Amino acid sequence: MATKVLMPKLSDTMEEGVILKWLRKEGEKVKQGEILVEIESDKADMELEAYDSGILRKIVVPEGGKAPIGGLIAVIGEAEEDVASLLTGGSTPSEGKGATKSTAAQTEVKSLPAAAVPQPTGGKTKASPLARRLAGDHQVDLSRVHGSGPRGRIIKRDLEVLLSGKSAQRVSSSALIVPGTAEDLDLSPIRKTIAKRMAESKATAPHFYVTIEIDMDPARTFREQINTVTELKLSFTDIIIKATAAALMKHPQVNGSFLGDKMRQHHYAHIGVAVAMEEGLVTPVLRNCEQKRFDQINAELSDLADRARSRKLKPEEYTGATFTISNLGMFGIDTFAAIVNPPEGAILATGTIVEKPVVKAGQIVIGHTMKATLSSDHRIIDGAVAARFLQDFKMILENPASLVL
Amino acid sequence: MAIVSLREAINQAIDEEMARDERVFLMGEEVASYQGAYKVSQGLLQKWGPMRILDTPIAEAGFAGLGVGAAMVGLRPIVEFMTWNFSLVAYDQIVNNAAKMLSMSGGNFHVPIVFRGPGGAAHGLGATHSQALESIYAHIPGLKVVMPSTCKDAKGLLKTSIRDDNPIVFIESEVMYGDKGEIPDGEYTIPLGVGEVKKTGSDVTIVSWSKILAYVVWKAVDALQEELNISIEVIDPRTIKPMDYDLIVESVKKTNRLVIVEEGWPFAGVGAQISHEVSSRAFDYLDAPVERVTQEDVPLPYAHELEVRSLPSVDKIRAAVKKVLYRD
Numbered sequence: 001m002a003t004k005v006l007m008p009k010l011s012d013t014m015e016e017g018v019i020l021k022w023l024r025k026e027g028e029k030v031k032q033g034e035i036l037v038e039i040e041s042d043k044a045d046m047e048l049e050a051y052d053s054g055i056l057r058k059i060v061v062p063e064g065g066k067a068p069i070g071g072l073i074a075v076i077g078e079a080e081e082d083v084a085s086l087l088t089g090g091s092t093p094s095e096g097k098g099a100t101k102s103t104a105a106q107t108e109v110k111s112l113p114a115a116a117v118p119q120p121t122g123g124k125t126k127a128s129p130l131a132r133r134l135a136g137d138h139q140v141d142l143s144r145v146h147g148s149g150p151r152g153r154i155i156k157r158d159l160e161v162l163l164s165g166k167s168a169q170r171v172s173s174s175a176l177i178v179p180g181t182a183e184d185l186d187l188s189p190i191r192k193t194i195a196k197r198m199a200e201s202k203a204t205a206p207h208f209y210v211t212i213e214i215d216m217d218p219a220r221t222f223r224e225q226i227n228t229v230t231e232l233k234l235s236f237t238d239i240i241i242k243a244t245a246a247a248l249m250k251h252p253q254v255n256g257s258f259l260g261d262k263m264r265q266h267h268y269a270h271i272g273v274a275v276a277m278e279e280g281l282v283t284p285v286l287r288n289c290e291q292k293r294f295d296q297i298n299a300e301l302s303d304l305a306d307r308a309r310s311r312k313l314k315p316e317e318y319t320g321a322t323f324t325i326s327n328l329g330m331f332g333i334d335t336f337a338a339i340v341n342p343p344e345g346a347i348l349a350t351g352t353i354v355e356k357p358v359v360k361a362g363q364i365v366i367g368h369t370m371k372a373t374l375s376s377d378h379r380i381i382d383g384a385v386a387a388r389f390l391q392d393f394k395m396i397l398e399n400p401a402s403l404v405l
Numbered sequence: 406m407a408i409v410s411l412r413e414a415i416n417q418a419i420d421e422e423m424a425r426d427e428r429v430f431l432m433g434e435e436v437a438s439y440q441g442a443y444k445v446s447q448g449l450l451q452k453w454g455p456m457r458i459l460d461t462p463i464a465e466a467g468f469a470g471l472g473v474g475a476a477m478v479g480l481r482p483i484v485e486f487m488t489w490n491f492s493l494v495a496y497d498q499i500v501n502n503a504a505k506m507l508s509m510s511g512g513n514f515h516v517p518i519v520f521r522g523p524g525g526a527a528h529g530l531g532a533t534h535s536q537a538l539e540s541i542y543a544h545i546p547g548l549k550v551v552m553p554s555t556c557k558d559a560k561g562l563l564k565t566s567i568r569d570d571n572p573i574v575f576i577e578s579e580v581m582y583g584d585k586g587e588i589p590d591g592e593y594t595i596p597l598g599v600g601e602v603k604k605t606g607s608d609v610t611i612v613s614w615s616k617i618l619a620y621v622v623w624k625a626v627d628a629l630q631e632e633l634n635i636s637i638e639v640i641d642p643r644t645i646k647p648m649d650y651d652l653i654v655e656s657v658k659k660t661n662r663l664v665i666v667e668e669g670w671p672f673a674g675v676g677a678q679i680s681h682e683v684s685s686r687a688f689d690y691l692d693a694p695v696e697r698v699t700q701e702d703v704p705l706p707y708a709h710e711l712e713v714r715s716l717p718s719v720d721k722i723r724a725a726v727k728k729v730l731y732r733d
Contacts, residue, residue, distance in 0.1 A: 130661050133689040149693075149731050156661060156692040157731070 002077030002086055003052045007067040010041035016068045017041050024056045030076055037073070052076050057083045127154035134159045190280040201342045205258070205377040209337045212390040214397050216353045216368040222400040226294065237273065237327060238298045240350055242403045245269035245289035247393040248323055254389045255322050256380050257343040263380040272321030272341065273301060275308040283341065284308045285321040294404070329353060335371040346376045346386070348393075370397075407590060412445045412582040414556040415521075418563035419446070419483060421592070423453055426481060429567055432459035432468055433485030433522075442487045443523065443582050469495035469520065473502045473572075476518040481567060486522035489576055490534050503572035504547030515570045521563070523579035524552075525616050525668045526716060532704035535712075537668035539615075540675045542574040543646040549597055550574045550645040552615040556586030558643050561595030569597065578616035600649035602656065606630075606638035609726055610656040612679060613666040614641050617717050622666050625722035632723075633732065645675055653679060654686045661692040662729040666717050671699040696725035 007017050020038040024030050036050040054076040061073040075083045125142045127135070131154045135142045138159070145162060147154035187195065219239050226234045248255040252265035269290045272283035284304035286297060307313050323345075326338045329352035338349040351371045358367030372393065376386045396402060409417070423429045430453075435442045437450040437460040450458040461468040465486060472482040486492045492499060499520060506514045526535035543550045551566055551573060553559035559577065566573040603618075604626065613622040618641055626637045638656050642649050657663050663683055665676035676697040683695055701715040727733040 128692045129688045130690050130692040155731060 002054070002057065002075055002081050002083045004072050004086055005036065005048075005050070005074035005076060007039070007061075007069050007071045007073050008048060009069045010039065010046045014041040014069060016066050016071075018066050019061050019063050019073065020045055021063055022056075022059055022074075026056055026059050028056050030054060030056050050076060055079050057081070058087060060087065125154065126152055128156065130156050131159050134163075138163055188279045190277075190282070194280050197342065198339050201340050205340050205342065206379060207337075207340060207375050208378050208383060208386070209373055209375050210383065210386045210390055211335055211371055211373040212394050214370050214372060214394045215358065216370045216397070218398050219400050220353075220368055230295075232295055232298055234294055234298060235301075236329070236353065237325075238294055238301065239397070239400060239403070240325060240327070240348075241271055241273065241286060241289055241297055241301070242292075242294060243393055243396040243400070244271060244323065244325055244348060245292075246396050246403060247389055249290050250392050251385065251389040253381055253385050254346050254374070254376070256345045257322075258345060258377055258379045259343070263345075266322040268322070270320055270322045272318075272324040272344075273305070274324060274326040274338075275305050277309055277311070282308045282313065282318055283321060283324055284313055284318050287320075323347070325350065327351075329370070335373055337373050338375050340375050340377050342377075344377075345380045346374055346389075349373045349375065406587045408585050409556055409588055410583050410585050411556050411559055411577065412441075412443060412447070414560040414586070414588055415445050415563055415577065416447060416449065417588075418560045418567070420449060420452065422564055422567040423449075423457060426567075428479065428481045429483065430457040430459065430475075430480065431483045431485065432461050432472065434461055434463055434487050436460060436485050441485075443579060445577075445582065446485070465491050465495035466498055469498040470502065472518050472520075473498055473506070473516055476503075476516040476572075477506060477514045481517045481519075483519045483521060483567060486520060488534060488579065489522050489524035489538050490536050492520065492522070492538070499542070499548070499572070499574070500545050504545045506547075507571070508547060516572045517570045519563070519566045519569075519573045519575050521566075521573075521575035522577065523582070524576035525578055526705055526712065527579045529707055529709060529712065531707045535705040537670075537700065539574075539576055539645050539667075540669050540673060540678075543675060543678075544673070548572055548574050549647065550576065551597060551643070552576045552645055553643060554603075554613075554615050554618040554641050556584070557588045558595060558601075558641070560588050561593050562597065562643060565594045565597055568594070573597075576615065578619075581616055581619060584619070595643070597644045598647035598649055599644070600640055600642035600652040602638060602652065603641050604637070604639040606636035606660065608635040608637065608660055609662045609664060609729055610638045610640060610653070610660045611664045611666060611722070611726075612640045612642060612653055612676075614643065614645065615668070617666055617668045621717050621719060622722065625666075625719040625726075628719060629723055629726055633727070633730070635726075635730065637726070648675075648679065648682070650679070650682045650686065654683060657683050657687045658690045661690055663691070663695045664698065664722065664725045664729055665695065666698040666722055666725075668700055668717060670702050671697065672702060674699050693729040693731065696729050698722050698725050 010017060018040040020040050022037050023035050030036060030050045030053060032050055032053045034050050035047045037048045039046050039048055056074060057077045058075040061067045067073050075086050077083045126147060127142050140162060142154055145154050145158055148158050149155040223234050223239060226232055248269045252267060255269060256263050256265040268288050270285050270287045271289045272285045274281050274283045286300055289297060304317060321344060324341050324347045326347060327350045328336055329350055333351050335351045336349050338347040340347050353368050353370045355366060355368055357364050358369065372390065374386050374390055419431055431446060431449060436446045437455060437458045440447045446458060469484055472484040475482045503516050503518055506516045525537045539550050539552060542548050549571055551562050553562050563575060566575050611622055626639060630637055638660055640653055640656055665679050667674055667676050669675060676699060680695040698717045698721045703715060705715050706712055
């Protein structure tokens, strides 16, 4: 006889569970006592045994899907048995992905200006009898009106303010603040990874930050020359990557990893470049930048960035970096401090190129500068090391011709 | 229009009604030879003679009972209590005989009697001589309770009371007897059970009567209208029972807020009854709970400072008005 597999209650506070993994596929044999499915409760991930033997006829809630306690997640039965009748029972599972909005019911209210707001307090709306009558006369939903009377009681003047569409002198401005709504969104896998790794990095790696200002006029001239005489559309990012790789070769400590009882120093520069996507960020890795020419870096970066944005990167294309560059210059950011991406030991954060008065040869002239901040894991990088790295990085960027050698 | 004192207005009412109806007579302590303890009956003995203006012994139960009997057999007595505090000695006659006779005689005996005299506190007379007893008498079915706050109302209401076929509790104020006010020339009466909007306003209704209205509420209204930039409507019900609820309810429908100011104690006070009626009949028009200002729930102290603090005051009215306006 076919039996239902229901979402078990795995903790006292559990209300629903997420299917992490089915250990049997539909149509496969299941034996009583075998682990059938892994379920994530609010407390932990747990394994659920099959209570019956038979064929796993139907998986109702797929991996990643949710079901409330007692909700139908699968059906076990004989091979030829009709299980259709069982599938209609149980609670309907929710979608595995997407947003579960926890917005309160918000019926539209006629002729109500924006000052109408939901009462943050639970329970019955308090209103004077007169306010209730006025609300009824004008079809105002009192649950959306802020009460200025004692204990939030809605009184005549609150309705008058609302209905006149302007604030009365006697009403405090706070009476018109909209508390707003919130929604809970499920974390995407990439968001989960970012959350886990960034928290881990900041919690375990003692960060420190060193910032330097770089004269970008030479780099601007260099880029202009390259873009004028070649087919290349060289970007500042390309130049920064090359300069970083060159500086890393001189400072292997910065290009290293903390391994608990050891530290690893790399003599190649696999540089990750942070690319912002809608769901989070990903850092495609340009390998062996220390050996690549500008045209290679330029082509590779644009290809990787494109595929990163369309989520088509292969795992090996976004892992294995020895160092990361994060640039927020395109947003007009002057300077910022990034979080080290473990197991790397440092990350370079570059800002926008600013046009400003600078002193050159004792004269104030209009120049272009950029600030770069190195975030370092102090377990393997000391302040002076970071400073010397930035010093070299600056020197290289200010003399970019060296990069074509 | 003539300007007269309250004692003159009351005197005129008694005099005119005695002239109009020979069944009307006045009795009480010192009303005749002494011309009245507060000189309300000045000249009446000389005009109407000892058969109609009668001095009584200091025996309130006795002469109140005498009055009830006289009313039952066709006369229309006016019984003066030197103060309403002393009516408590005659309480049984008023409550058990005057009030109930019509009902208990199956409609055979009307008791057309007016018990009158000053009520409430004066100054430093102590707990037993300072009582506002209107709620106690208004509690009794069969009695009408009348409390004027002006000379005009006093005369017009007393004339109507004397003509009424039911026992009337007519409460004046000792401290107001010398206060002067306009009264219309010639014959006029004011019906019982009909209040008056003494001042129109739009933001708060204050209901009050008698001395507290005359002496405290008006002061408060003047002060608060300016201070709070509000307009206060003042209603004097003039008759405590029957109460002119319609007038009050209509006013509250306009102002949405009500403060009742009375000299009596809070528990089962007249204001409590008005408050209930307004909650019941104008519930959907109230923007704030009804507020009451009453005497503190203690026997009124002799000591001036304590007496002042026990009685309704401008400050207490201010607090109540601000509360119903949500401006406290």
